[in-house]
Amino acid sequence: MRRTTAATCAALIAALGAGCATSGTSETRQADANAPATITWWSTGGDDETATFQKAADLYAKTHPNMTIKVQTLSWDDAYAKLLAASTSRSGPDIISGGMTWTIQFGLRGGMVDLRKYGIEQLQAQAQPAQWKSAVSPDGTIYGIPLDMSTEALYYRTDLFEEAGLKEPPKTWDELTADIEKLKKSGVKTPFSIDWGNLDWIGYFNFLYQAGGTFYTPDCKPSLNTSQAEQALSYWIDLHREHGAPTDTVTTPDALGAGTAMVYGGNWNALAIDTSKPELKGKWAIAPLPTGPAGPTTFIGGRAVGVTSYSKHIQQAADFVKFLYTDEAVDAVAAESKARNIAYIPPRPDKVADSPFAPEHSAVFAEIIKTGAAAPGCPGWDESASDVAKQLQSAILGKADVKTALGEAAKVMERNAG
Amino acid sequence: MATHTAAPRRRWRRYGTSYLMLLPFLGLFAGFLVWPLVNSLYLSFTKFDGVNAPEFQGLENFRRLLFDDDRFRHALGNTFLYVVASIGIGTLLSLGLALAFNGSSWPHRIMRTIFFLPSVTSSIALMLLWKWVFNPGDFGLANTVAAWFGGRAVEWLATPGLTIPILVLMSVWGGMGYGMVLYVAGLNTIPQEYYEAARIDGAGTWQQFRRVTLPLLRPVTTYVVVTGLIGAFQVFEAVYIVFRGTNNIGGVLDSGLMIVPYLYDQGFTHFKLGYASAIAWVLFLIIFALSMVNLRIGRALKEL
Structure with missing residues (x-):
């Protein structure tokens, strides 16, 4: 009996050890691009902010009837750990947003997609130059782009x-x-x-x-x-x-x-x-x-948004991230932010004057951002x-x-x- | 041969249902306790960033931790200071409160309830309250009270020398009620005859306390100290919520950096999960060794 117990324990430990070594990166098989897709976005912040981004998502879904985009809230306190757990298990959201350097950190470890493959550079001209630069990793890879500014x-x-x-x-x-x-x-x-x-x-x-x-x-x-x-x-x-x-x-x-x-x-x-x-x-x-x-x-701080490498809908998710820089998306988020009294500054300097603050305050922020620098x-x-x-x-x-x-x-x- | 196979079958018939009923618990126990534990031991010997596969590197994490990491040594020093002060003061005050309010009269019951309340309150809520108490603004209670007596406003949470005393104060205030309840239970198990005998032998109040109460409370003291020790070594919320005002998790100049916040910082802010696992195992060994020493000193193994 004792021998059986010892053998069972040894087998258990061996199995666990093997289990430990199985995590690692591998390519996730992509779903059919034309099939209906549900994209999940884990947004770090408050529930109110999630609701503002959901407005942009709903707008996108109107022109892409095959797609459903669900924005979910991660609180600042435990977002990082949850995103890390998702990266480790290679299951979780298609899109993540959080601290400015997070997408770079997850990207350097294989958890994010290089968005250059999906033509993301075309947005650079619209962004605040210093903030864009801080979202790009040192080797030029773009794992995430600015989602908003502070x-x-x-x-x-x-x-x-x-x-x-x-x-x-x-x-x-x-x-x-x-x-x-x-x-x-x-x-x-x-x-x-x-x-x-x-x-x-x-x-x-x-x-x-x-x-x-x-x-x-x-x-x-x-x-x-x-x-x-x-x-x-x-x-x-x-x-x-x-x-x-x-x-x-x-x-x-x-x-x-x-x-x-x-x-x-x-x-x-x-x-x-x-x-x-x-x-x-x-x-x-x-x-x-x-x-x-x-x-x-x-x-200048803010949040970055990017697409995870374990997403099954990378192409669609990247396309939606690009959509976030369009006039209609920025306006929709700004309008909802105004309704909910949320301090949203869009990532596009030309849109800062329309942000949800009092006009005199928006003007000051627009002025500050012109010469702003990022981490x-x-x-x-x-x-x-x-x-x-x-x-x-x-x-x-x-x-x-x-x-x-x-x-x-x-x-x-x-x-x-x- | 027949007896060999018959015995397990008999045992199974007798205990099978019990084993089956234990299975759900054992499954959860193995999945959520044993597996993470074994996994963390394995990870402590690896370089693991949470995303890429762990890379085995032997004892490197432990070598760096013990000989090459000033912040860990700083965290260790802070933690020891905090543990000694909070356990020492907390145990003494718990005993004092138990001696003061161990009766069954209503005033004693009410006082016991009041002192026990922090133990049943959410620790996060308590920490946020403490943050208000030590707020440097006009609504900070500590500075308001200081002002009544003509004291100068103090920047409590940004003065490195005050960090450990504040942490000790929070811990003692929050934990002494729990210790008190255990001591009250202990006091009530001491037969009154011992005190009568002591009095007949001419023992005064102090001698009764010293010769009767204290020795008979030893198992309770051991329990209070050991459980307090384990809790104090794992202090996290107090540092994370009250002192994390700046980029460093341990407050200004890392003055409140403790082992578990440092572990969290390494694992979940710097992606060093292998290193963080090594810290966890060093912490386990420290707590294990100290608890053993404590149990030996208390000679309370039999009583427990």
């Missing part, structure tokens, strides 16, 4: 500005620090704070590019050992240490509601403030971030980002000087670049 603006309390005798928002770094001091003198306890990217590389990104620096050179060599990078970090540190910007993060509506006069916040706040802080109605406005010595460059798409960046953020935090919290922190960050980037 960016950062200066939110400010017009009533507090008036009390401090300030007529307009700051336009340059010097004006920003001068205004902070004026607001302090007029009794504002916290004149300035950063919401999106506080103590993180995204926060530094704006200052770095506005000072004329970059994380990498165009040929992907780490470039944080420059005087521009030092100038940007020194200015950012001063905002915290000299001018009282909090190191702890408070969301833009909460910060403005609590009496902070200026906040660097994401575009979604433009729709959230009046809803969550009705008492602020008419007391706030937005402007582009103040310009640095080299210009106004601001961070570095260089090899090793995703692995380095958290360590780079840690070095920046060391400098802000006074645990390391500017040069050392940047040097250490550059070292990590070099090591991960391979």
